[in-house]
Amino acid sequence: MTPNDPSSRPPSPVADAGELWAAPTAAGPLDAVVAVPGSKSLTNRYLVVAALAERPSLLRDPLVSRDTLLMADALRQLGADVVEGGHAAEGVGPEDWVVRPGPVTGGSRIDCGLAGTVMRFLPPVAALADSPVEFDGDTRARERPMGAVVEAVRQLGALVEDGGRGLLPFSVQGPAGGLRGGTVRIDASASSQFVSALLLVGARTREGLEVVHEGPPIPSLPHIRMTVEVLRDAGVLVDDSTPGRWFVEAGEINPLDVQVEPDLSNAGPFLAAAAVAGGRVRVPGWPQSTTQAGDVLRDVLDQMGADVTLDRDGLLVEGTGELYGVDLDLHEAGELAPVVTALAALASSPSRLRGIAHLRGHETDRLKALVTEVNSLGGRAEETLDGLLLHPAPLHGGVFRTYADHRMATAGAVIGLRVEGVLVEDIATTGKTLPDFPGMWASMLAGVGA
Numbered sequence: 001m002t003p004n005d006p007s008s009r010p011p012s013p014v015a016d017a018g019e020l021w022a023a024p025t026a027a028g029p030l031d032a033v034v035a036v037p038g039s040k041s042l043t044n045r046y047l048v049v050a051a052l053a054e055r056p057s058l059l060r061d062p063l064v065s066r067d068t069l070l071m072a073d074a075l076r077q078l079g080a081d082v083v084e085g086g087h088a089a090e091g092v093g094p095e096d097w098v099v100r101p102g103p104v105t106g107g108s109r110i111d112c113g114l115a116g117t118v119m120r121f122l123p124p125v126a127a128l129a130d131s132p133v134e135f136d137g138d139t140r141a142r143e144r145p146m147g148a149v150v151e152a153v154r155q156l157g158a159l160v161e162d163g164g165r166g167l168l169p170f171s172v173q174g175p176a177g178g179l180r181g182g183t184v185r186i187d188a189s190a191s192s193q194f195v196s197a198l199l200l201v202g203a204r205t206r207e208g209l210e211v212v213h214e215g216p217p218i219p220s221l222p223h224i225r226m227t228v229e230v231l232r233d234a235g236v237l238v239d240d241s242t243p244g245r246w247f248v249e250a251g252e253i254n255p256l257d258v259q260v261e262p263d264l265s266n267a268g269p270f271l272a273a274a275a276v277a278g279g280r281v282r283v284p285g286w287p288q289s290t291t292q293a294g295d296v297l298r299d300v301l302d303q304m305g306a307d308v309t310l311d312r313d314g315l316l317v318e319g320t321g322e323l324y325g326v327d328l329d330l331h332e333a334g335e336l337a338p339v340v341t342a343l344a345a346l347a348s349s350p351s352r353l354r355g356i357a358h359l360r361g362h363e364t365d366r367l368k369a370l371v372t373e374v375n376s377l378g379g380r381a382e383e384t385l386d387g388l389l390l391h392p393a394p395l396h397g398g399v400f401r402t403y404a405d406h407r408m409a410t411a412g413a414v415i416g417l418r419v420e421g422v423l424v425e426d427i428a429t430t431g432k433t434l435p436d437f438p439g440m441w442a443s444m445l446a447g448v449g450a
């Protein structure tokens with residue numbers, strides 16, 4: 001049992017009132033435009049690729065949140081220079097980041113926080129350095145699956161000291177003379193990030209890198225497609241024509257000049273709000289085509305009863321407050337499970353979410369946490385082998401615990417729109433991927449947009 005293990009929930013839902021955020025109920029139908037900050041997954045991929053590129057890159061409107069600031073700090077430790085905003089050079093806006101690559105250096109300690117992208121993407125980068133790099137993170141980070149990354153980095157010739165646990169904390173010492181490359185075989189069934197991590201460094205090996213997945217199906221495949229697309233944007237040649245096998249050619253990485261798309265998964269709670277409260281919420285800048293898994297929200301919200309329109313002005317969701325249950329396989333978009341669960345808990349018919357066993361290794365054991373918290377408000381949720389079942393039930397107020405999980409916190413806020421007296425614990429945990437969730441939520445409810 002650990003501090004953020006849902007099974008450690010005390011029997012009585014009493015917490016320090018100072019830690020609780022009274023989730024506002026919606027007084028009526030919404031009418032808001034919500035500008036959602038940049039994608040976490042794109043920002044952190046662009047940062048890594050830019051740090052390994054030949055010349056400086058420009059990231060326009062990156063996400064500025066705990067996960068991306070940790071990534072920027074870590075890359076600085078590894079020898080790159082990341083200049084956040086306020087850069088006077090021509091064509092660089094105050095919100096933009098400039099990344100100047102440098103030789104990858106070691107001798108540092110990387111704080112991964114609870115960011116999967118930092119803890120998985122950077123050990124292969126550290127293996128390019130000439131001296132050891134130590135990795136550690138939050139308490140829960142020490143429980144998140146890391147074995148495939150550790151094994152892969154060893155297959156690349158690096159020395160990893162992990163006390164035989166295959167978990168954080170550990171140190172990585174790359175082989176003298178850099179990475180040769182070759183073939184790495186891993187089981188990526190616990191996280192797509194294991195594959196992305198290796199692809200990101202492939203071009204910097206001498207012979208190119210073949211990654212072969214051996215094991216049960218990989219979750220979150222759109223995130224691997226995103227990695228491949230970002231690499232191609234930087235001129236890297238990637239062969240992904242065979243399922244479960246990727247080959248990245250060795251070669252120079254071109255600098256990037258990219259506009260970061262809004263984070264579509266982070267848009268989820270705001271769009272869900274229109275479905276719960278009725279009215280309309282628009283998210284400007286929704287891409288017409290994207291590799292972000294969050295794009296699936298359009299279909300999910302439509303199935304749950306909302307009207308969804310994608311046009312040049314962005315994505316518009318219009319709801320009536322009537323919500324229908326769904327039977328969904330979220331294997332490719334597990335990030336959405338918390339917000340979909342919140343909607344399903346408020347729906348008039350049962351829901352089944354499948355294909356998301358890997359969520360047990362996310363920020364917390366999300367399946368256990370969602371069942372525990374929905375049921376603590378009177379809901380009827382149960383865990384299955386690979387997902388959740390939710391049955392309609394009248395909900396009541398109470399403490400909604402979040403276990404250091406940003407998406408638990410936003411799920412609690414969605415339920416609170418309709419259920420009086422929901423107190424969300426540690427709302428600040430949303431800062432992992434959203435800089436000001438409470439402010440954005442209040443603006444949305446005021447109808448003026450964020």
Ligand SMILES: O=C(O)C1=C[C@@H](OP(=O)(O)O)[C@@H](O)[C@H](O)C1
Pocket residue numbers: 040041042116117190191192193196219220223334335358
């Ligand atoms: O590569 C990425 O940016 C991500 C991949 C996915 O991880 P898993 O494959 O571990 O689900 C996703 O859930 C996570 O939020 C972000």
Ligand SMILES: C=C(OP(=O)(O)O)C(=O)O
Pocket residue numbers: 114115116117335362363407433
């Ligand atoms: C699983 C998630 O994050 P991470 O990048 O830390 O894996 C998430 O944001 O839902």
